[in-house]
Amino acid sequence: MLHEEVVSRVRHMLMEGEIPPGARVPERELCLALGISRTPLREALKVLAAEGYVVLLPNRGARAAKLTQKDIQDLFEVCESLEAAAGELACQRITNEKVEQISVLHSEMVKHYRSKDLPQYYRCNRLIHQAIVDAADNAILSSLYESVTTRIRRARFVAPMHPSHWELAIHEHEAILNALQRRDGAGLSHILRRHLRHKREAVERAGFAESAQSEEKEVKPARRAAAG
Amino acid sequence: MLHEEVVSRVRHMLMEGEIPPGARVPERELCLALGISRTPLREALKVLAAEGYVVLLPNRGARAAKLTQKDIQDLFEVCESLEAAAGELACQRITNEKVEQISVLHSEMVKHYRSKDLPQYYRCNRLIHQAIVDAADNAILSSLYESVTTRIRRARFVAPMHPSHWELAIHEHEAILNALQRRDGAGLSHILRRHLRHKREAVERAGFAESAQSEEKEVKPARRAAAG
DNA sequence: TTGGCGCATTTTGCATTCAGATTTTTCTGA
DNA sequence: TCAGAAAAATCTGAATGCAAAATGCGCCAA
Known part of the structure; x- marks a missing residue:
């Protein structure tokens, strides 16, 4: 192995x-x-x-x-900067084909939004953000982004996602795609930041109750009940 | 051990x-x-x-x-974003005492600049940038910054530093300190980016000749000319 | 002389083993 | 009954050993 x-x-x-x-x-x-x-x-x-x-x-x-609340905050802050940087660079370097691929992913994501298929929606969402970061053509950036988003995902905020937030996210993604097509680095960077802040706010609202309790238990069962 | x-x-x-x-x-x-x-x-x-x-x-x-030229470029790009983010956050969170400490470091650095003591200058320089990043109070950011700058330093561009560039760097540091004292996040972020870009330009000018040759040798004597 | 093939040596990756530290259990005395 | 200490058991960290792979070499044929 x-x-x-x-x-x-x-x-x-x-x-x-x-x-x-x-x-x-x-x-x-x-x-x-x-x-x-x-x-x-x-x-x-x-x-x-x-x-x-x-x-x-x-x-x-x-x-x-x-993963404390502070850790998650820190991760989101860094993630925001990395995405913003990726947006700027991607607009300078992305090819038309890549934009087209992202456009296709976007349509697919909207489709999943319409049918309220959350897992598939998340999948497309991830792929789009990943594609933008990769389009920045910066291996270091990609690997740090991968690391940070993975760690954020570890927090597992699979909150049902408020309809209003979901709709907002879709609108933001329209703007993201638009900025990318126009190669508007500053604009893309800006919207990506706002998009992630909204996600973070939603996550914080949804996550507080859940993570607060898991914060409490000093996890040390030692004897019996190793992992259920 | x-x-x-x-x-x-x-x-x-x-x-x-x-x-x-x-x-x-x-x-x-x-x-x-x-x-x-x-x-x-x-x-x-x-x-x-x-x-x-x-x-x-x-x-x-x-x-x-x-460390290829591309790797170094990637590292600088990411470093720029991390420092810019740190600047923004530091302005929101830094204490007066911390600003004062950085101000002292700055004076010391200027002193070393006047006496043309490059190693000591570099030392203060590093400490100032480190202090700003730490002032952002974001553990993830600090650790990524540490990792990226360390890897950049591995390239060892101990070029003698052009007098004009050195002077420019000092001026930029004045602006950095000033922005920090005014808690001007956007301004600090901007000047930090420019500062690093200038450093990168200087490094690229100085480093090209040196790294070009070390790029050539395929360090694999083994069979001779594996990729001649 | 040169290119290809086979065997010996070296190196890698993992399992096992061993010493030291830590935790748990037991024993003693009040 | 309970606190404290000693001993056993467990666990961690590191060294060694072993099988498999890769490398280096020597030989043979063209």
Whole structure:
């Protein structure tokens, strides 16, 4: 099994909350579950620590990193800057074909919006933002964006999404596509920022209750009830 | 020896060019040199790969990552956005004491400029930029900035710095301090961007000759002329 | 002389093992 | 019954060992 395979699988577990934030990462169990020995798992944990998914306590193993409200705020702020930068650069560098591809994705997304298919809508949404970032043709930017959005997604705000916010998001996406077609870097940058701020506001409204409680429990069941 | 210790030491080696870009990372030798076994070294290499300092080739070990002109361009672009974001946020959040500290650093830097003490000048310069980023009070931003600037510094453009550019940099720093004191986020953001662009231009002018040659050697003596 | 093939050596990736630290359990005494 | 201490069990961090892959070389044929 490749190291990267182990890293993704464990990262996925952390993302999905199979290992809840603050909980110890059970080395032994994971080795059993993945069918590997401790060596590659520990290597993966080091990488995940560098990525910010776990924290390593000397002689006390690894714990799944907590995502505080502040962490999420920080991630959103950085994400906003990265997207804004991507918008500026994308307008300078994007090809007509790429714009066309994004346009197609956009139509598809609107279609899913009309049929209120949230998962598919999210999928298209992600692909569009990803495509814009990739169009900036900056590998560093892409990798940081990937890292930041993944960590944001870890917070799992699958709130049902208020209809008014959803509609607003669609309108913003129209503006995004429009700015991209006009190669209006400043405009795209601006609208991307606003778009993400709105998302963040929606997320904060929806997420507060949920994350407040998970903040409380000091997650340390130790004996019994390792993961339900 | 702590894992982090190993990571820093090897990263330092990569930064200093003791392991030149593109060269294989000799596991065995490094173990000897650091007095450790392969296990912690390999863990460190995984982390450094995640950080982008080395690339891991399956069953072929690790190689020091190359820094192409494109990589440097990408890093500068991202760095610019991060600093701009930091400037905006810092103006909203910075305390008077922090501004005062930066002001002191600034004076010190000007002093070193007057006496043409480049290393000390660079030191103050770094501390000022770092302080502004830290004043943004965003842990994610700080860590990404740290990572990006470190990687830029790896390129080692210790060009003697043109007097005209140096003077310009000082003027820009005056403006930076001024914007910070006025809490002019937009202004600070703008001047930080311009400042970094100028640095990048200077670096590109100075660095081209140097990096062009190191670009050539395919650092892979092995079979001779693998990609001549 | 040169190009291709096969074998020995080296290197990589992972499992296993070992020493040290930590946590849990048990025992003792009040 | 309970607090504190000692001992056992567990867990972490690192070294070593082993199988598989890759590299280096030597040989053979054209």
